[in-house]
Amino acid sequence: MQSGSLRRVAVLLSFLAVIVFAAGCKKKTQVAPPAAAPTASQPTVSLNASPASIKAGDTATLAWTSTDATDLDIEPGVGKVSPQGSTPVTPSQSTTYTITATGPGGSATATASVSVEGAATTEQPSTAAQPSLNELFEQNVKDAFFDFNKSDIRGDAREALTKDAEFLRSYPQVKVTLEGHCDERGSTEYNIGLGERRAQAAKNYLISLGIPAGRMDTVSWGKERPFCSEHDESCWSQNRRAHFVLAH
Amino acid sequence: MTRKITILLAFVFTISLFAPRPAAAQDWFKTGTGLGVTKARLAAPDLPIRTATAQPLEKTFHDVLWADLDYSGVVEMVSPSFYPKQNPGQPSELHAADWANAPANAYMVAYGNLSADGNGLAVSGYLSDVHNPTAPLALQKIYRGAATDADARRLAHQFADDIIGVLSGGLPGIAQTHMAYVSTKSGTKEIWEMDYDGASQHQLTHLKSISLTPRWSPDATRIAFTCYVPFRGVTSPQICIYSTASDRLIAFPRFRSTNASPAWSPDGSQIAFMSSQNGDPEIYVVGADGTHLHRITFAAGVNTSPAWNPKTGKQIVFVSDRAGDPVLYLANADGSNVQRLDMPDMGYVVDPSWSPNGQLLAFSWRRPTGNFDIYVMDIVSRQLLELTRDQARNERPSWAPDGRHIVFESTRTGTRQIWSMLADGSQPRQLTYQGQNESPNWSPK
Structure with missing residues (x-):
């Protein structure tokens, strides 16, 4: 008798649990339409390129702001970024950058173009059926990130560099410049040295994977060209990196 | 052992920072930097102008001169509120005792006169030891430039460096750096x-x-x-x-x-x-x-x-x-x-x-x-x-x-x-x- 009623309670409880769980699931999947629930606002995002026109080899700055976005991505070539900030870009040919802001309330995009004067316009990526080398490079080659005041290759950097090495093996004509970067907390002069050590560490790791040293140059930007400009660890961790640039 | 001493000394000097004046710091800096030696009390009154148009240039000149001397680390500037009424324009107008005695209690006085005309700006600069009025002038020089604010500034820096040179025993001033x-x-x-x-x-x-x-x-x-x-x-x-x-x-x-x-x-x-x-x-x-x-x-x-x-x-x-x-x-x-x-x-x-x-x-x-x-x-x-x-x-x-x-x-x-x-x-x-x-x-x- 007692065990029977216990079982009944257990069944009831599990039934309740299923209902609650299902309701929970439903709430999660059902995102935008109903106006009743306190819905998240649609993200907004704006992107600005300055200057909009540069000479080949020069640098433009992309600056963006967003609201209600948790995830921002700039393509081609920049990748994940913080909700607002700026980054230098050095496109080798005229490029339209698209920023995609995603948040609980949906997603939004904005674009900004940088036109490059005197760029070799033999290949227009938009008209070509196959992705250009530039695009492939941007899609496949990932940067290596570092701990504060360190130039040791971390586990995640080892993974990224292993993939980078695959790409470099597939495209033996590609030469790269490895740019070392640091966060803002160290001193300016020492950081130029530290950034160089990071670039060298990434280069040496690639050499250990069989990539010839002659295909890789290193250069340090110290803390002069941060990818992200907030004064917190989320940004600092983005700024401590060895960044790959396709050399021409 | 030496490490321990270093730590101890560092501690002592850190503590000394909390004193009203870093006296201990001054002691050991004496040999190295010239800081900490007894500073001469220096008065630097406004310079009487010999031509009316020189007024704004005198203000620039005196402001810059004062700031240079005050920042030199070599002298202690006597506040103008203690100065005698009359500003000397040349040695014959300097009443040494009025400057040497209370309330001014100056040791040296930097003074002179300033004129500006079509030929430019001219400053006669003097430095006198008012405790020793019969001694020759410590400094006597005429500074010439254009009648411009920039040159008034430049000449003030020159006069300041000359004064500091005399008072610091030949160490260079930095007013022109x-x-x-x-x-x-x-x-x-x-x-x-x-x-x-x-x-x-x-x-x-x-x-x-x-x-x-x-x-x-x-x-x-x-x-x-x-x-x-x-x-x-x-x-x-x-x-x-x-x-x-x-x-x-x-x-x-x-x-x-x-x-x-x-x-x-x-x-x-x-x-x-x-x-x-x-x-x-x-x-x-x-x-x-x-x-x-x-x-x-x-x-x-x-x-x-x-x-x-x-x-x-x-x-x-x-x-x-x-x-x-x-x-x-x-x-x-x-x-x-x-x-x-x-x-x-x-x-x-x-x-x-x-x-x-x-x-x-x-x-x-x-x-x-x-x-x-x-x-x-x-x-x-x-x-x-x-x-x-x-x-x-x-x-x-x-x-x-x-x-x-x-x-x-x-x-x-x-x-x-x-x-x-x-x-x-x-x-x-x-x-x-x-x-x-x-x-x-x-x-x-």
Whole structure:
């Protein structure tokens, strides 16, 4: 008798649990339409390129702001970024950058173009059926990130560099410049040295994977060209990196 | 044992900072910097004008003269509220006893007169010992220039330096020196120059890229700096040299990879710098004409920020993280005999600047408990003095040629700006206000 009623309670409880769980699931999947629930606002995002026109080899700055976005991505070539900030870009040919802001309330995009004067316009990526080398490079080659005041290759950097090495093996004509970067907390002069050590560490790791040293140059930007400009660890961790640039 | 003593001494000097005046600090600085000796009480009344149009020029002249003398670290200025009613314009008008006695109690009086006409501006300057009125004048000179505000300023600096020269026993004044520094005022980091008091700020380079770490040549005719310049599609930091005489860059060789932080040898014939042309960032030395490149450090890690002993030219100090955090190392100028400069605490020690007499090092140190602060170390005794504290980041000290002043960058106002102070940490003075300004370097003359 007692065990029977216990079982009944257990069944009831599990039934309740299923209902609650299902309701929970439903709430999660059902995102935008109903106006009743306190819905998240649609993200907004704006992107600005300055200057909009540069000479080949020069640098433009992309600056963006967003609201209600948790995830921002700039393509081609920049990748994940913080909700607002700026980054230098050095496109080798005229490029339209698209920023995609995603948040609980949906997603939004904005674009900004940088036109490059005197760029070799033999290949227009938009008209070509196959992705250009530039695009492939941007899609496949990932940067290596570092701990504060360190130039040791971390586990995640080892993974990224292993993939980078695959790409470099597939495209033996590609030469790269490895740019070392640091966060803002160290001193300016020492950081130029530290950034160089990071670039060298990434280069040496690639050499250990069989990539010839002659295909890789290193250069340090110290803390002069941060990818992200907030004064917190989320940004600092983005700024401590060895960044790959396709050399021409 | 020595380590213990060093810690103890550092502790004593840190404590002394809390005293109303850092008396202990002054004692040991006496030999090195001239700070701490009894300061002469100096009065500097307004200069009577001999022509009516000279009034605004007199104001500029006297303001600048006063500021120069007050900031010299050599004299104690007597407040004008204690001055006798009449301002002397020439020695015959000076009533010595009125200045020597209470309430003025002056020891010396700097005075003179000023006239401006079609021929320009003329200032007759005098310096008298009012306790010894029969002695010859300590200084008597006529200063001439154009009847402009800029020249009134220039002549005041000259008069101030002459007075300081007399009162400090021949040590140079610094009123006519300059600062090279990095400013973002034009939109990108360029090399700028200003007078030692922050006046006449003007842009020197127009590279529209990133320029860093300016260093004056010993003859103050050139500035070596770190420049990011594109070459065959790759932009990398290189050593650039700017000539202040010809207002342009001088040709200098380009090296592979990253090159930064140039420093002149005291005879101006060589430049030490950081280079990763062969992999690791190491210190190299090259002739100022770009020849005879050779490497002087050989240790894995970052080796950078070299500075020569300006007195002997036989030693260098540099920053290395070969053993962990970046700290200072001393070595012979050829790279031999490397010695780590141990500190009584952990942390990150960078940006060394060697005092003109070769006895002291100024540097920035971020201790585990704090932010970057400026310290001075006596090299022989390893005694330390903390010059800044609890005021955001303070970095990149550079000594004035008088060995009594230090210029540095600080974020204490919320933006990065250039400040100077006496070498005991007193009289901090903000020199820049607009944009971000950093990496000051004091001209050697």
